[in-house]
Amino acid sequence: MLNLESQVSTSESIAVLGLGYVGCVTAACLAELGHRVWGVDRDEHKVQNVLAAKAPFFEPGLDQLVARNVTAGRLTATTETCRALEDADIAVICVGTPSESSGNSSMEQLERVSREIGACLPQRDRRLIVAVRSTVFPGTCDGVVREALGGGEMVSIVSCPEFLREGCAVADFMQPALVVVGGSDLEARARVAGLYAKLGVQPCLVTLRTAEMIKYVCNAFHAVKISFANEIGALCGRLDIPAREVMGVLCEDTRLNISPAYLQPGFAFGGSCLPKDLRALTYRSVRLDLTLPLLENVLASNETHLQRAVSEALELGPRRLGVFGLAFKENTDDLRESPAVTLIEQLIGKGRSLRVFDPHIRLDRIRGSNRAYVLSAIPHIGQLLQDELSAVLDWAEHLLILQEPAAEEAAMIRASGLPTSNLTSTGDDKFGARGGN
Numbered sequence: 001m002l003n004l005e006s007q008v009s010t011s012e013s014i015a016v017l018g019l020g021y022v023g024c025v026t027a028a029c030l031a032e033l034g035h036r037v038w039g040v041d042r043d044e045h046k047v048q049n050v051l052a053a054k055a056p057f058f059e060p061g062l063d064q065l066v067a068r069n070v071t072a073g074r075l076t077a078t079t080e081t082c083r084a085l086e087d088a089d090i091a092v093i094c095v096g097t098p099s100e101s102s103g104n105s106s107m108e109q110l111e112r113v114s115r116e117i118g119a120c121l122p123q124r125d126r127r128l129i130v131a132v133r134s135t136v137f138p139g140t141c142d143g144v145v146r147e148a149l150g151g152g153e154m155v156s157i158v159s160c161p162e163f164l165r166e167g168c169a170v171a172d173f174m175q176p177a178l179v180v181v182g183g184s185d186l187e188a189r190a191r192v193a194g195l196y197a198k199l200g201v202q203p204c205l206v207t208l209r210t211a212e213m214i215k216y217v218c219n220a221f222h223a224v225k226i227s228f229a230n231e232i233g234a235l236c237g238r239l240d241i242p243a244r245e246v247m248g249v250l251c252e253d254t255r256l257n258i259s260p261a262y263l264q265p266g267f268a269f270g271g272s273c274l275p276k277d278l279r280a281l282t283y284r285s286v287r288l289d290l291t292l293p294l295l296e297n298v299l300a301s302n303e304t305h306l307q308r309a310v311s312e313a314l315e316l317g318p319r320r321l322g323v324f325g326l327a328f329k330e331n332t333d334d335l336r337e338s339p340a341v342t343l344i345e346q347l348i349g350k351g352r353s354l355r356v357f358d359p360h361i362r363l364d365r366i367r368g369s370n371r372a373y374v375l376s377a378i379p380h381i382g383q384l385l386q387d388e389l390s391a392v393l394d395w396a397e398h399l400l401i402l403q404e405p406a407a408e409e410a411a412m413i414r415a416s417g418l419p420t421s422n423l424t425s426t427g428d429d430k431f432g433a434r435g436g437n
Contacts, residue, residue: 182211
């Protein structure tokens with residue numbers, strides 16, 4: 001959620017632990033913003049470079065930034081953690097979390113630095129805010145870092161993930177697209193967000209685990225976008241179509257394509273367009289002797305998500321289940337390839353008793369392939385489909401919500417007191433929305 005707290009815009013005393021690509025850029029940029037910064041690293045070479053007013057590695061603009069702020073007295077460096085923490089109010093951890101052979105991220109450097117900070121805490125007479133900028137899996141700050149620090153009231157932990165790209169890291173810091181700060185200590189969270197106040201960006205203030213997760217989600221999304229563009233490029237190449245022109249036009253649509261549209265977790269997709277067109281693309285690519293693993297596995301991913309919903313419904317105690325929503329999404333009567341139809345079919349096969357309501361579905365008004373699809377999957381759908389929502393709410397022991405109810409229907413559901421499972425808002429306990437075109 002977006003910040004509703006005021007930002008602090010004062011100079012802070014900061015220790016940045018780790019002077020690699022992220023740490024050195026962070027230290028120099030924070031100093032550029034007027035903060036007093038100590039960079040800490042056990043690598044003497046990096047420390048000596050900073051003390052000599054030089055960047056320890058090449059990054060565009062970093063040399064000048066380090067030189068200017070060392071000369072101005074806002075930036076210095078040391079190999080001694082406790083020395084850097086003597087006057088610091090905020091410690092920013094920027095150490096690496098490299099991959100292990102298993103694929104898991106190594107916490108060795110993070111644990112070591114956290115223990116070093118913890119060993120300095122008894123020498124302090126005031127609280128220290130520890131901001132973890134390293135990429136860590138949700139739960140790491142509350143687990144690994146807090147335990148290594150030794151806990152106690154003298155320390156508050158926040159997560160402040162970095163979004164810096166090598167080669168343009170200074171520009172990414174000084175002109176950020178996103179600033180995220182997570183934590184349960186609201187004062188600590190606000191002070192860390194305040195470090196960026198001069199940049200004129202509105203930080204997203206969230207929970208600790210949300211902040212940790214956001215970094216992984218951003219990187220995964222970037223990887224998916226690159227792979228998607230490359231697979232489309234490969235297909236266009238075989239068809240002698242200019243791929244950059246195709247993707248350029250795709251990016252012109254900022255309402256549905258490059259936008260928040262379709263980026264809300266929810267129920268599986270269906271309908272007459274998305275499944276059909278994905279099948280056609282993958283069928284044609286195979287005939288062109290192309291392997292496109294991302295596109296080929298989208299339908300499999302969708303099916304797996306649908307099966308998660310089926311499993312969740314089957315794990316419910318009640319056998320009398322009401323279902324809200326039959327069409328493939330809200331505000332339509334299109335039943336073709338509706339995931340709701342598949343879910344209902346499987347629940348019936350497992351012995352559940354169902355009654356179904358959809359505000360836009362009347363069986364006597366459905367014709368053609370729409371009618372044929374639902375009757376083929378659920379021949380006795382007419383016995384399950386109810387004309388009134390109240391008939392479902394009065395009969396059911398539990399309600400499965402498969403599409404977003406209108407305000408009046410949502411109020412009826414809440415007033416009924418019936419337990420619900422909202423499958424349109426995966427991971428959240430609220431009414432949501434999901435659908436294709």
